[in-house]
Amino acid sequence: MWVDTHGHLFLLADAPGVVLGRARAAGVRWVMCPGVDLVTSQQARQIAADHPDTVLWSAGLHPHDASTWPTVRDDITELAQQASAIGECGLDWYRNLAPKEHQVQSFADQLELAQALGKPIIIHCRDAFADVFEMVGNAELGERAVLHCWTGGPKWTKRFRELGVTFSFAGPLTYTTADTLRLGAAQAPPERTMVETDSPYLTPEPKRSESNEPANVVLTGAALAEVWGMAASQVAELTSRTAARVFGAPGAWASTGGDHG
Numbered sequence: 001m002w003v004d005t006h007g008h009l010f011l012l013a014d015a016p017g018v019v020l021g022r023a024r025a026a027g028v029r030w031v032m033c034p035g036v037d038l039v040t041s042q043q044a045r046q047i048a049a050d051h052p053d054t055v056l057w058s059a060g061l062h063p064h065d066a067s068t069w070p071t072v073r074d075d076i077t078e079l080a081q082q083a084s085a086i087g088e089c090g091l092d093w094y095r096n097l098a099p100k101e102h103q104v105q106s107f108a109d110q111l112e113l114a115q116a117l118g119k120p121i122i123i124h125c126r127d128a129f130a131d132v133f134e135m136v137g138n139a140e141l142g143e144r145a146v147l148h149c150w151t152g153g154p155k156w157t158k159r160f161r162e163l164g165v166t167f168s169f170a171g172p173l174t175y176t177t178a179d180t181l182r183l184g185a186a187q188a189p190p191e192r193t194m195v196e197t198d199s200p201y202l203t204p205e206p207k208r209s210e211s212n213e214p215a216n217v218v219l220t221g222a223a224l225a226e227v228w229g230m231a232a233s234q235v236a237e238l239t240s241r242t243a244a245r246v247f248g249a250p251g252a253w254a255s256t257g258g259d260h261g
C-alpha cells in the first residue's frame with residue numbers, strides 16, 4: 001500500500017470521496033493534502049475532517065502568493081497549530097510570481113513556525129537550490145524538512161541528503177527526459193524518501209495528458225523502484241513508513257507506525 005504525500009484534493013474536478021475511493025482501489029492508503037494559501041488551508045482542513053481515516057492536511061503559503069504573507073500570517077499560524085504540517089511554502093526563482101524578498105520572508109517565518117511547533121514543513125524548491133539549502137540548513141529540522149516534488153540532480157541530492165531532509169518524488173520521475181532527476185533519485189536515501197502526485201499537476205507517464213489524482217502515485221512509485229532496483233512492494237513499504245514517521249498517519253493507520261521520530 002502507498003501513501004500520496006502531496007495531493008491538492010481541493011483543486012480536483014471530482015469530489016474528494018470519489019477520488020479517495022479510486023486511490024484506495026489502486027492501493028493508496030492515505031493522502032497528505034497541503035494548503036497553498038489561507039482559503040485552501042481551510043479547505044484542506046475540512047476535507048481531512050470529512051475523511052479522518054485517509055487524509056492529513058497542512059497549512060501554509062505558497063511562494064507564488066508570498067506577497068500576501070503579512071495579511072494571512074496570523075490566521076495561518078493559528079491553523080498550523082491544528083495541522084499535521086506547515087506548507088506548502090518555499091522559494092520559486094523559476095516563475096518568480098512574488099518579489100524575492102517577499103518569498104524569503106514568508107519562507108523564513110514558516111520555517112520558524114515549524115521549529116516552534118515541532119512539525120514537519122513541506123517545501124517547494126524551483127530553481128532555488130542554493131537559497132533553499134542555506135535556509136533549510138540553518139533551520140536544522142532534519143527529516144521534518146520535506147522537499148516536495150524534488151527535481152534535484154545527483155549533486156544537489158547529495159548535498160541535501162547531508163542535512164538529513166526527506167525527499168518526495170512526483171510524476172517527473174517517469175518522464176523520458178528526466179535522466180538527471182533519476183540519477184538524483186538514485187542518491188536519495190530509501191529510508192528518508194516518499195512519493196507524491198502533486199495532484200492535479202504533473203501526471204506521471206503514461207497518463208500524462210490527464211489531470212492527476214492520488215491513485216497515480218503508484219506509477220511514480222514504480223519508477224522509483226526501477227531506479228533503486230527494488231520490488232515495487234518494497235518501495236511502497238519503505239515510503240509509506242517514512243510518510244507515517246514524518247507526518248504521523250490518519251485515524252485508521254495511526255497505530256501502524258505513526259510515531260514522530
Ligand SMILES: [Zn+2]
Nearest residue numbers: 006008088198
Ligand atoms: Zn503542491
